[in-house]
Amino acid sequence: MSKTLIKNIGTLLSGDIECPVLDADSILIEDGRIAEIGKGIQAECDTVYDANGMTVTPGLIDCHVHVSISEWGPRQSTMHWIDAYAASGITGIISAGETHVPSRPTDAAGVKALATVSHKIYEKLRPGGAKVYGGAIIPVIGLTEQDFQDLHEMGIMHTGEFGLGNAINPEDGGKMSEWGRKYGVRTMCHTGVSFLAGSKSMTAERILGLKPDVLCHISGGGLSVEDVQKLVEQLPEAMVEVCAVNKPGTKFSQALMKLLRERNEFCRLMLGTDSPSGYGIFPHGVWEVMGMLCAMCGLEPEIAVCAGSGNTANCYGLKSNMIRVGYAADLNVCDAPKGSQCGSVCECLREGTVPGVDLVMVDGKVIASGKTANTAPARRSVRKV
Ligand SMILES: [Zn+2]
Numbered sequence: 551m552s553k554t555l556i557k558n559i560g561t562l563l564s565g566d567i568e569c570p571v572l573d574a575d576s577i578l579i580e581d582g583r584i585a586e587i588g589k590g591i592q593a594e595c596d597t598v599y600d601a602n603g604m605t606v607t608p609g610l611i612d613c614h615v616h617v618s619i620s621e622w623g624p625r626q627s628t629m630h631w632i633d634a635y636a637a638s639g640i641t642g643i644i645s646a647g648e649t650h651v652p653s654r655p656t657d658a659a660g661v662k663a664l665a666t667v668s669h670k671i672y673e674k675l676r677p678g679g680a681k682v683y684g685g686a687i688i689p690v691i692g693l694t695e696q697d698f699q700d701l702h703e704m705g706i707m708h709t710g711e712f713g714l715g716n717a718i719n720p721e722d723g724g725k726m727s728e729w730g731r732k733y734g735v736r737t738m739c740h741t742g743v744s745f746l747a748g749s750k751s752m753t754a755e756r757i758l759g760l761k762p763d764v765l766c767h768i769s770g771g772g773l774s775v776e777d778v779q780k781l782v783e784q785l786p787e788a789m790v791e792v793c794a795v796n797k798p799g800t801k802f803s804q805a806l807m808k809l810l811r812e813r814n815e816f817c818r819l820m821l822g823t824d825s826p827s828g829y830g831i832f833p834h835g836v837w838e839v840m841g842m843l844c845a846m847c848g849l850e851p852e853i854a855v856c857a858g859s860g861n862t863a864n865c866y867g868l869k870s871n872m873i874r875v876g877y878a879a880d881l882n883v884c885d886a887p888k889g890s891q892c893g894s895v896c897e898c899l900r901e902g903t904v905p906g907v908d909l910v911m912v913d914g915k916v917i918a919s920g921k922t923a924n925t926a927p928a929r930r931s932v933r934k935v
Contacts, residue, residue, distance in 0.1 A: 553595040554579040554914055556883070558602060561894065562587070563852050564873040565608035565860035567817045570852035572873065577606065579879040582913035587875060599909070600933040601883050605895040608859040608871045609641030609880030609912060610836045614738075614766055614793055614822025617645045617668065617684055621677045623826040625650045631831050633678030636917060637924035639882035639907045640836050641679065642871050644862065645672075645686040646738050646766060647710020649748060650826070656715060658692030662700075669706050679910070679917030681870065681880075683707065686738070690715035691722050698729035706735060707866050712760050713740030713752045720759025727761045736866060737762040741781075742772015745795075745828050754780055764789045764865065767824065769803040770796035778802060782809055782818075789865050792857075794823035794832040794839050799846030807847040819857040820865060834925065837904040845902030854899055879914040882907050887926035908932050 555578050562572040576591035577584060586593075612635065621629050632643060648654065648668045655661055669685025676682065685706040687693070701709075709730060717723040723737075730737045739762035740749045754777035757765065768778055768790045782790060790806065792798045810816050821843075823835040832838055840854040849857075860872040870878035886892040887906035895905040906928030910918040918924065920931060 551581055552914070553593060554597045554599070555591060555593055555595040556599045556601055556606065557591065558600045559606045560601070560603035561605040561896070562873060563605060563607045563855045565856050566872050566874055567853070567856040567861060570856050577873065577879070579914040582879055582915070584873065584875050584877050584879050587873060598935045600935050602930045602933060604883050604885040604908065604928065604930050604932070606873065607639070607855050607882045607884065607895070608873055609882060609910065610639055610858045611642030611644060611862040611871050612640050612823050612825065612836050613644045613820040613862040614646045614791055615643045615825050616647060616649050617643065617672070617682060618648055618650045619668070620671060620675060623650065624652055625828060626826055626830060628826055628831065630677070631826060632680050632682065634924050635835055636678030636680035637910060637922060638834050638837065639884065639910050641681060641880045641910065641912050642862070642868070643680050643682040644708070644866065645682070645684045645710065647686045647688045647714045648684065649688065649710065649714050656690060658690055658697065661688045661690050661715065662693070662697055665701070665706060666704065669704060679912045681912065683866070686710035688715040689717040689723055689726050689737070691717050693717070693726060695729045698726070698733045698735050701735050702733035708736040709738060711738045711740040711749065711766055712762055713750045714748060718750050718752065718756060720756065723760045727763070730763065736764060738764040738766055741765050741768050742770045757781060758784055761785060762788065764791060764820070766791045766822070767793035767796050769798065769800065769806045771800060771802050775802060775805045778806055779809055782806070782813070789818050789820050789861070791820045791822050792839060792843060794835060795827045795829070798839050798842040803843065804847045807843065807849055816853050816857065817861060820862045821858045834904045841899050841902040841904060844899040851896040851899035880912050883909040883932050885928035885930050888929050890929065
């Protein structure tokens with residue numbers, strides 16, 4: 551059994567909305583999973599890291615990404631962009647549909663085949679060390695209940711967005727949401743205006759009829775503030791995403807944060823980027839969304855971390871991306887950047903600044919540290935002792 555200890559943690563942000571800040575300074579990892587969280591843990595270990603008083607967060611999850619095949623982003627002909635996300639501490643990537651594949655199929659057999667290929671690729675491939683959840687089937691007319699059962703049996707946990715295929719009306723897509731709930735395949739839905747990469751415009755009425763599980767980029771500006779409120783209230787089980795592609799500081803995100811606060815429902819909030827969107831990629835992805843929501847919408851940093859990690863893990867039943875015993879040891883050790891006026895990671899987020907990540911770990915193994923981490927350098931460094 552391999553054992554790793556991280557000690558001398560200054561602030562421990564769990565990503566768990568039930569308990570976002572933990573009163574602990576040590577994490578014991580056994581065979582890639584978190585075995586113990588506590589104060590002053592002593593154990594015979596293969597590796598001991600001194601966090602030097604820095605902050606530990608879970609590895610973040612981008613809940614809205616359009617992967618294609620392997621690491622290729624065909625629309626901008628980009629490669630290795632997931633590596634950059636992973637090295638900045640975004641260690642979980644949820645596909646919202648492999649929509650950028652050139653001349654992608656649009657019939658039922660074709661979308662199922664594409665989802666199958668994508669799922670099987672990312673079961674083996676971890677770009678830059680990140681865990682990618684591909685195979686998000688694009689909902690099209692002609693898919694059957696049997697298809698949803700097959701997806702579940704393959705291990706596919708979700709669909710791509712309603713609105714990327716032609717099953718956009720409740721009479722076509724509504725039953726797919728039902729099949730999804732029956733077989734544990736979560737459905738996502740594009741909301742608001744059409745985007746460049748082939749999405750249809752999705753009105754509040756359409757979405758209410760479809761009853762999806764995840765409302766993508768709900769504060770994207772395509773829906774009115776009243777529509778956002780209507781969807782949050784009338785689809786109380788649905789998760790809601792704030793997305794980088796829509797500038798998360800606008801009045802729509804501000805209204806959404808106010809509404810979730812009033813309803814005590816920050817557990818529904820997830821963060822994504824739509825990367826690579828029809829328009830490009832966002833440096834530091836989820837970190838930027840967290841900073842924007844804290845600085846411009848008054849969200850507490852520890853809640854923002856939950857939205858960027860554990861809430862999404864909960865939505866998809868992942869046993870990772872939360873600092874919790876039994877979960878995969880996917881985590882970041884970070885600090886204010888070198889030269890920053892901020893005293894801590896939480897202060898950085900409150901000001902809308904991306905912290906300096908000094909060490910990124912997935913399944914207890916370091917995937918980036920020091921100069922290989924892809925943020926501004928952290929003020930302090932982790933020491934291997
Ligand atoms: Zn979308």
